[in-house]
Amino acid sequence: MTTAGDELALLINPSAGRGRGARAGRRAAHRLAEAGLTVRTLAGRDVREAADLARESVEDGVRALVVVGGDGMVHLGLQAVAGSGTPFGVIPAGTGNDFARALGLPLRDPDAAADIVAAGALREVDLGRTDGQWFAGVVAAGFDAKVNDRVNRMRWPKGPRRYDLATFAELGVFTPIPYHLELDGEVLDLDAMLIAVGNIASYGGGLRITPGAELDDGLFDVVVVAPVSRATLVRAFRRVKHGTHTVYPFVTVHRARQVKLDAPGITAYVDGERLGPLPRTFDVVPRAQQVYAPAAGLP
The missing domain is CATH 2.60.200.40 (Tumour Suppressor Smad4)
Structure with a gap:
């Protein structure tokens, strides 16, 4: 039986990068599954629903939260994971992708970005905080x-x-x-x-x-x-x-x-x-x- 702790939550912004987010999300989900990971795919209809899905998945105890999108999705995801101990991943699919760029992630190759998540190498990074909000950039x-x-x-x-x-x-x-x-x-x-x-x-x-x-x-x-x-x-x-x-x-x-x-x-x-x-x-x-x-x- 699969438990939340076995699942990786993949949160997709379908509109990121003028539609690239949906395509990148499908490719990343397939690649992660091929690597033997159990993927819980999430897609909010709007920002509020996406934030709720991210928070609920972390509270549920997923093994990691991975967002598909740009810096806005990074910002949204960090509000859910920061301080929780849950690892965080990014499949770049936005127009800016500056946090992904800082990490050295492939910006135009969702398969390669998913491979980095599947490999499991983790890096500890600083975050900023202002009035209760976390930020990366x-x-x-x-x-x-x-x-x-x-x-x-x-x-x-x-x-x-x-x-x-x-x-x-x-x-x-x-x-x-x-x-x-x-x-x-x-x-x-x-x-x-x-x-x-x-x-x-x-x-x-x-x-x-x-x-x-x-x-x-x-x-x-x-x-x-x-x-x-x-x-x-x-x-x-x-x-x-x-x-x-x-x-x-x-x-x-x-x-x-x-x-x-x-x-x-x-x-x-x-x-x-x-x-x-x-x-x-x-x-x-x-x-x-x-x-x-x-x-x-x-x-």
Whole structure:
């Protein structure tokens, strides 16, 4: 007789990656079953149902929770597993996949990602925590967050073009933001174009905004971009893909275990999700979660 402890819960976001999630989920379920694992396949009709299914499966005592989707599904799954002792896995199938990228997972091959889960190698990684929510990635809280706000108000066009148009529109009206920043108790009051708080190196599908951030060092990397002209900001962002923007003198990098951040009119985003308005306190929880990762990437 199969018990919950024998089952691996596979939570699928069917709409992830404009439909890639459903296809990736089917392939991953088949591959895991071929490896001899008992798979409990779950698919929520909406975010709330998916969150309930994740939580219920962990409470039921499944051997692991594996999500199929992007960073939003990672965020959802972490709310269920973090602190429970249940291992966590990711089959990348979203548009960003930054947490999967940080783990060194194959981003376009669900079979290979499922093989990593089946192999069973686990890595302990840090997570962030704010107001009771867990997160894995980079907190956006500046120009980047304003672009997200604008994207969420737009109904056209669909896809990446919406972000391009929102970025250009925001550039036309954006002014530096007055921040109150505390890094492990050190107080900084400053104007900046953005402040990013990173548990991993990238957000937005490989934009390496906090390029030195590591998943297991017990610290956030905090990148501050000082006030510059719009043209200079555009030039800097062209280098973010490669993480080389930190060479500019107007970009500074700090490291801290706790970050307190406040600014008027700024909504914070993380893992592709809206967190809510500042002020907020962000804490690193070292080695908070066991995740399936390539064995070669383990210490």
